[in-house]
Amino acid sequence: MPHLSEPVLPEFMTSVRPIDFLLHLLFPDRCLFCRDLLPLSDGLPLCSSCRVKFTPAGRICPCCERFFRGEGSCTCHPVPAPLRSLYALSRYDQQWRLLLHDLKYRKRRSLARPFGVWLAREIVLQKYCVPQLVVPVPLHRHREQERGFNQSALIAGHTARALGIPCRQLLTKNKDTVSQTTISRRERRENVCGAFSCLSPPPQGSVVLLIDDIYSTGATMKEAAAVLQSSGAKVYGAVVSYNPRIN
Numbered sequence: 001m002p003h004l005s006e007p008v009l010p011e012f013m014t015s016v017r018p019i020d021f022l023l024h025l026l027f028p029d030r031c032l033f034c035r036d037l038l039p040l041s042d043g044l045p046l047c048s049s050c051r052v053k054f055t056p057a058g059r060i061c062p063c064c065e066r067f068f069r070g071e072g073s074c075t076c077h078p079v080p081a082p083l084r085s086l087y088a089l090s091r092y093d094q095q096w097r098l099l100l101h102d103l104k105y106r107k108r109r110s111l112a113r114p115f116g117v118w119l120a121r122e123i124v125l126q127k128y129c130v131p132q133l134v135v136p137v138p139l140h141r142h143r144e145q146e147r148g149f150n151q152s153a154l155i156a157g158h159t160a161r162a163l164g165i166p167c168r169q170l171l172t173k174n175k176d177t178v179s180q181t182t183i184s185r186r187e188r189r190e191n192v193c194g195a196f197s198c199l200s201p202p203p204q205g206s207v208v209l210l211i212d213d214i215y216s217t218g219a220t221m222k223e224a225a226a227v228l229q230s231s232g233a234k235v236y237g238a239v240v241s242y243n244p245r246i247n
C-alpha cells in the first residue's frame with residue numbers, strides 16, 4: 001500500500017480500456033532503448049532492465065540552471081520568472097539524441113506518444129504542477145510545412161490527453177529564425193526575441209504547461225513563456241531532454 005504522502009496516478013491514467021488492450025495485442029509497445037516488447041504499458045516506456053539503468057533528469061531552475069528537488073520554485077529568485085520552472089525527462093545524451101533525431105528528422109512520429117505519456121506521468125508523480133492547459137512551443141509555418149509536423153505539438157497532444165486536459169495552440173511563431181543549434185547563448189536570445197505572439201490569451205491566472213522537445217539555453221522557452229505570462233498565465237515548462245552544454 002502506498003505511503004499516504006506518496007503521489008499516485010489518478011485512476012483515469014492507469015485504467016486499461018478494452019481498446020487499449022486490443023491495440024496492445026495488435027501493436028505492442030516496445031522499450032524506447034532496447035526495443036524489447038513491453039507488457040501492457042503503465043506509461044513508462046522502458047523494460048525492467050532499462051528502467052534500472054535510467055536516471056531521470058527532473059526539475060531544473062531556468063534562472064540559475066541548477067537541478068532542485070521538492071515542490072514549488074527554486075529559492076534563487078524571490079519573484080517568479082515568466083518560466084517558473086522546468087521539468088526534463090532526460091539529459092540529452094547519445095541515446096536521447098538519437099531518439100529525438102528519429103522523431104524530428106526521420107519522422108518517427110510514433111515516438112511522440114511514449115514521450116508525451118511519460119511526461120504526463122512524471123508531472124503527476126513528481127507533483128510538478130497542476131496544469132489546466134497544455135501549450136506546445138510552435139514552429140514557424142515554413143519549418144512546420146517543411147517537416148510536415150511540429151514535434152512539440154505531437155508530444156503536447158499526448159501529454160494533455162494523458163492528463164485529461166485540453167491542448168491548445170495558443171502561440172504562433174512570427175519570425176522564421178535561423179536554427180538555434182549552431183549559435184551561441186547570446187545569439188540564441190537575440191534570435192528568438194519577439195519571435196512569438198499569442199493567438200488567443202489563456203484564461204487569466206491559469207496554470208499552463210508549456211511543452212517543447214529539447215531545452216538548451218532556454219532562450220526559446222523563456223521567450224514563449226513571457227508571451228503567455230503577459231496574457232495572464234502561470235507557465236511551467238516540460239521537455240523530453242535537457243541539453244545544458246551550450247556557451
Ligand SMILES: [Zn+2]
Pocket residue numbers: 031032033034035036046047048049050051
Ligand atoms: Zn529495454
Ligand SMILES: [Zn+2]
Pocket residue numbers: 061062063064065066074075076077
Ligand atoms: Zn534557481
